[in-house]
Amino acid sequence: MKEVKLIIIEDHTMVREMWKILLTPARGFIILADCGGVTEAKKIITQMKADVIMLDINLAGDSGFDLIPDIMHYAPGTKLLVVSMHSLASYAKKAMRMGASGYVTKNSTNDELVDAIREVANGKKYICKEVAALMSGDAPPAGDDSPDINNLSSREIEIVQFIKKGKSSKEIAETLDLSLRTVEAHRYNILHKLKLKNTASLISYISKTDIGI
Structure with missing residues (x-):
C-alpha cells in the first residue's frame, strides 16, 4: 500500500x-x-x-x-x-x-x-x-429570499447552536468568554444575515435546520 x-x-x-x-x-x-x-x-x-x-x-x-x-x-x-x-x-x-x-x-x-x-x-x-x-433528507433548494445558513460565520454558527440548546446571551457569553455586548451583536447579525425578524423566528428556523450540536 x-x-x-x-x-x-x-x-x-x-x-x-x-x-x-x-x-x-x-x-x-x-x-x-x-x-x-x-x-x-x-x-x-x-x-x-x-x-x-x-x-x-x-x-x-x-x-x-x-x-x-x-x-x-x-x-x-x-x-x-x-x-x-x-x-x-x-x-x-x-x-x-x-x-x-x-x-x-x-x-x-x-x-x-x-x-x-x-x-x-x-x-x-x-x-x-x-x-x-x-x-x-434535504429539502429542495430554497428561493433566493429564504434564510441561508451558509451566510453565517463559524462563530455565529457556534452561537446559533447554543441558542438551539436554550442558552441565554449571558450563558453564551460566559461559556465562550465573550462580553455580553459582543454576543448580542452576534445575535443581531445572525438575524440580519438570515433575514429573520426576531429570536422567535430564529428558533423556529433552526428547529427545522440541520444545525449540528
Whole structure:
C-alpha cells in the first residue's frame, strides 16, 4: 500500500496529537507537518507536497473556509479533506463546492476517518455517514429570499447552536468568554444575515435546520 503524505491544519493541539497517534506509518500514513493557524498553514502548503490536507473549519480567529482558495491555488494536486465539529449538510456542500474532496465530522469513528483519507487520496469523494444521512433528507433548494445558513460565520454558527440548546446571551457569553455586548451583536447579525425578524423566528428556523450540536 502506498503511503499517504498528510498535512494537518487543526487549532487544537490535543486533536493534532491524537491524529498523530492514529495516522502512523504502520497504517500507511506520513504526517509531513501540522499547524494550528492560517498564517503558518499558508507557509506549509507552499513548501511541502502532500497527498491529502486535513483542514478544520474552526481555526483560531479564522475560518478554514477562507483557507480553501489558497489550498486550491498553491497545492492544486493535493486532495482536501475537511474535518469539522459541525454536522451540517450545508457546510459539507460549501466545502465540496470550493474544491474539497471530502467532509467528515469529529463525531466520526477513527476507522471512518482513515477510510475517508484513503478514499480522497485515491481521487474519490467522501462524505461521512452522519452528514450523508442529513443530505439524503434535504429539502429542495430554497428561493433566493429564504434564510441561508451558509451566510453565517463559524462563530455565529457556534452561537446559533447554543441558542438551539436554550442558552441565554449571558450563558453564551460566559461559556465562550465573550462580553455580553459582543454576543448580542452576534445575535443581531445572525438575524440580519438570515433575514429573520426576531429570536422567535430564529428558533423556529433552526428547529427545522440541520444545525449540528
